[in-house]
Amino acid sequence: MPDAAAAGSGGGRGPQSLEPVLAEAARETGASVTAVYLPAVDEPVLRLALLGGLPWEISRPWARVALTAASPVSDAVRERRLVWVGGAEEMARRYPRLALVVPYRFALAAAPITADGEVWGGVVFQWPASHPAQLSTREREAVTGLCDRLGLLLREAAADGRPMRAAGVPRVLPPLRARPAGAAEAQSAVDFAERLPGGCCALDVEGRITFATATAARLLGCAVPDLLGTKPWEALPWLDDPIAEDSYRAVLISREPAAFTTLRPPDQWLSFRLHPDASGISVYIAPTHAAHAQAPFTGPSRPHPTAAAAPGRAATLYHLMHLAATLTEAVGVRDVVDLVAEQLPAAFGARALALMTAEDGRLRIIGHRGYPAALVRRFDAAPLTSDTPAVHTLTTGVPGFFATFAELRRAYPPAVLQDGMAAWAFLPLITSGRPVGSLVLAYDRPRPFAQEERAVLTATAGLIAQALDRARLYDTQHRLVLDLQAVLLPHTLPGVPGLEVAARYLPATRGMDIGGDFYDLIRLDDATAAATIGDVEGHSVTAAALMGQVRTAVHANAGAPPAEVLARTNRLLTDLDPGLFTSCLYVRLDLSAHRACVATAGHPPPLLRHPDGRTEVLHVPPGLLLGIDPGASYTSTEIPLPPGSVLALYTDGMVEAPGIDIDDAVGALARELGRAGPGSMNTLADALVRHARRTTPRSDDIALLLIHPV
Numbered sequence: 001m002p003d004a005a006a007a008g009s010g011g012g013r014g015p016q017s018l019e020p021v022l023a024e025a026a027r028e029t030g031a032s033v034t035a036v037y038l039p040a041v042d043e044p045v046l047r048l049a050l051l052g053g054l055p056w057e058i059s060r061p062w063a064r065v066a067l068t069a070a071s072p073v074s075d076a077v078r079e080r081r082l083v084w085v086g087g088a089e090e091m092a093r094r095y096p097r098l099a100l101v102v103p104y105r106f107a108l109a110a111a112p113i114t115a116d117g118e119v120w121g122g123v124v125f126q127w128p129a130s131h132p133a134q135l136s137t138r139e140r141e142a143v144t145g146l147c148d149r150l151g152l153l154l155r156e157a158a159a160d161g162r163p164m165r166a167a168g169v170p171r172v173l174p175p176l177r178a179r180p181a182g183a184a185e186a187q188s189a190v191d192f193a194e195r196l197p198g199g200c201c202a203l204d205v206e207g208r209i210t211f212a213t214a215t216a217a218r219l220l221g222c223a224v225p226d227l228l229g230t231k232p233w234e235a236l237p238w239l240d241d242p243i244a245e246d247s248y249r250a251v252l253i254s255r256e257p258a259a260f261t262t263l264r265p266p267d268q269w270l271s272f273r274l275h276p277d278a279s280g281i282s283v284y285i286a287p288t289h290a291a292h293a294q295a296p297f298t299g300p301s302r303p304h305p306t307a308a309a310a311p312g313r314a315a316t317l318y319h320l321m322h323l324a325a326t327l328t329e330a331v332g333v334r335d336v337v338d339l340v341a342e343q344l345p346a347a348f349g350a351r352a353l354a355l356m357t358a359e360d361g362r363l364r365i366i367g368h369r370g371y372p373a374a375l376v377r378r379f380d381a382a383p384l385t386s387d388t389p390a391v392h393t394l395t396t397g398v399p400g401f402f403a404t405f406a407e408l409r410r411a412y413p414p415a416v417l418q419d420g421m422a423a424w425a426f427l428p429l430i431t432s433g434r435p436v437g438s439l440v441l442a443y444d445r446p447r448p449f450a451q452e453e454r455a456v457l458t459a460t461a462g463l464i465a466q467a468l469d470r471a472r473l474y475d476t477q478h479r480l481v482l483d484l485q486a487v488l489l490p491h492t493l494p495g496v497p498g499l500e501v502a503a504r505y506l507p508a509t510r511g512m513d514i515g516g517d518f519y520d521l522i523r524l525d526d527a528t529a530a531a532t533i534g535d536v537e538g539h540s541v542t543a544a545a546l547m548g549q550v551r552t553a554v555h556a557n558a559g560a561p562p563a564e565v566l567a568r569t570n571r572l573l574t575d576l577d578p579g580l581f582t583s584c585l586y587v588r589l590d591l592s593a594h595r596a597c598v599a600t601a602g603h604p605p606p607l608l609r610h611p612d613g614r615t616e617v618l619h620v621p622p623g624l625l626l627g628i629d630p631g632a633s634y635t636s637t638e639i640p641l642p643p644g645s646v647l648a649l650y651t652d653g654m655v656e657a658p659g660i661d662i663d664d665a666v667g668a669l670a671r672e673l674g675r676a677g678p679g680s681m682n683t684l685a686d687a688l689v690r691h692a693r694r695t696t697p698r699s700d701d702i703a704l705l706l707i708h709p710v
Contacts, residue, residue, distance in 0.1 A: 039121060040064075041165060050171050053126070085109075088106075113151045238262075259273045354442075561597065608641075618637075621634075645708070689704065
């Protein structure tokens with residue numbers, strides 16, 4: 001996939017150029033939420049670039065989606081198909097993690113953004129819970145049309161040298177409104193609301209109060225000016241209860257009305273009815289006489305909770321549930337660090353975060369958010385003998401909470417305020433009973449850290465420590481796997497006079513299993529050489545070991561004709577009986593005669609670019625995979641290989657992807673080879689790999705060998 005997400009400030013085109021197209025698609029389909037995801041640079045993830053219908057705060061946990069994750073948009077992009085989820089039950093069955101974190105009723109479609117066979121990102125559409133169980137033909141056509149238009153825009157931006165890249169925070173589309181209102185009409189609307197028997201207020205999509213009647217203010221016990229611009233659960237301590245904020249989230253996501261009853265101390269029960277649309281939520285407030293006394297109402301009703309919750313509990317639980325779920329899928333240390341840095345500050349209202357681990361007697365900062373780089377460098381690698389709260393938390397396993405700098409200074413007299421913050425939580429990362437690091441959360445205002453918040457913070461740190469411990473083990477094992485694979489592949493290719501070559505190998509994007517892709521160039525004499533490429537079935541240490549044996553067998557028989565080289569190697573593999581099959585292509589290069597002789601055992605066909613730029617797929621007799629039949633025979637095919645031509649050998653990771661016809665993919669790779677133009681083989685190899693990553697989101701290894709007689 002291309003690096004398509006928001007051009008930065010340097011005059012390039014950004015996601016804002018996609019806004020009109022997305023807004024039009026939302027109107028055509030009636031979708032309540034729309035989103036555009038674009039691929040990140042240098043990592044296999046999708047990043048949220050453009051959002052409509054929801055505030056950024058609610059969507060923050062989904063700002064970064066791994067391509068390998070089980071989610072609608074990653075499945076759509078990876079498999080190049082439209083993904084439809086018709087309701088909550090289907091969501092729970094197919095995407096249980098998403099259903100757990102967002103337990104609301106809605107329908108959803110995700111589709112890949114493509115252009116000319118290349119994937120440029122993905123889109124997500126969400127409809128209210130009242131949507132039929134299936135997409136209509138008109139909706140499906142609108143989604144497809146949007147993807148086509150977005151694909152063209154993204155491709156054009158990349159062709160102009162200004163690829164769109166997702167910023168840290170997505171662009172949020174302005175809410176769609178039924179119609180504008182003039183000043184006189186607005187006053188009439190206020191008069192109308194004031195005449196209603198109960199109280200009325202309006203929330204924007206962010207949850208802030210934008211309008212309140214005098215009756216509503218009286219019922220809430222607060223003046224109208226003090227309510228405007230605030231979130232109810234923040235302005236009214238007695239309403240800072242998960243049920244209020246959760247109801248707001250529920251109606252905003254499902255676009256279904258909802259109701260709940262709660263107690264305004266000391267003894268006034270209030271009923272709240274929420275009615276959403278694209279512009280926000282209308283709230284009707286009325287007094288009631290008992291916790292469960294409500295007027296008849298057709299929407300889902302939520303009873304009063306049995307116990308009060310700590311301030312900010314709903315938002316905190318929302319983010320923590322998502323963090324806990326995503327940490328189970330985090331693979332390496334970088335995954336854990338990125339997830340924690342992105343989600344934890346929002347969950348606890350922190351302004352800055354630092355994640356540290358003990359390495360070689362020092363406290364190393366392995367991830368941070370909100371701190372300037374210069375400050376991070378100053379504190380990085382502090383000796384474990386230092387008298388600092390971060391080191392003390394690590395060495396003792398005891399958390400430290402400091403509501404003000406004065407408290408921190410009393411505990412650590414040498415402390416100097418350097419980060420400009422006002423409160424800190426230093427949390428130990430403990431796994432298997434031993435501290436392995438520290439987590440620091442910093443706040444820009446004094447914070448008392450109530451007992452419940454301290455408990456939640458400490459437990460969260462334990463969850464992070466366990467994920468970090470698993471990730472470090474994975475990284476260690478993965479490095480060993482990659483080292484083994486590097487040993488089995490050639491470190492350098494031999495120099496052959498009259499031949500320019502380039503090779504690339506890219507391991508699969510995820511997983512610890514080692515692949516069996518291989519390539520080699522063998523110098524036979526001053527005028528002849530041999531090239532081979534192959535792929536052992538599966539991803540395992542066994543596959544890698546067999547790959548080494550195949551390379552050795554090919555080397556041992558390299559002087560024979562290509563068909564005989566494959567036949568001998570095949571007999572060796574069937575004698576070994578490894579239970580794995582191998583595709584292999586072998587080429588003998590006659591540089592004096594400017595010809596090549598090719599034989600293949602079930603391997604993707606080589607590509608040949610002629611000196612005039614014309615490119616063709618060489619359809620040589622495929623032959624049987626190695627390791628199946630000891631009596632299998634293979635056929636050699638002679639081809640011209642004049643100076644200025646390019647012969648491209650590759651493994652199936654360059655062309656195979658779910659939902660893509662392999663012949664079409666091979667043809668697309670051949671066209672890319674033809675239009676790449678003159679240049680070094682290294683430049684051409686990089687261009688072909690970029691093409692493969694755009695057109696086939698990688699779940700398999702890639703090997704590529706280019707041969708250019710000069």
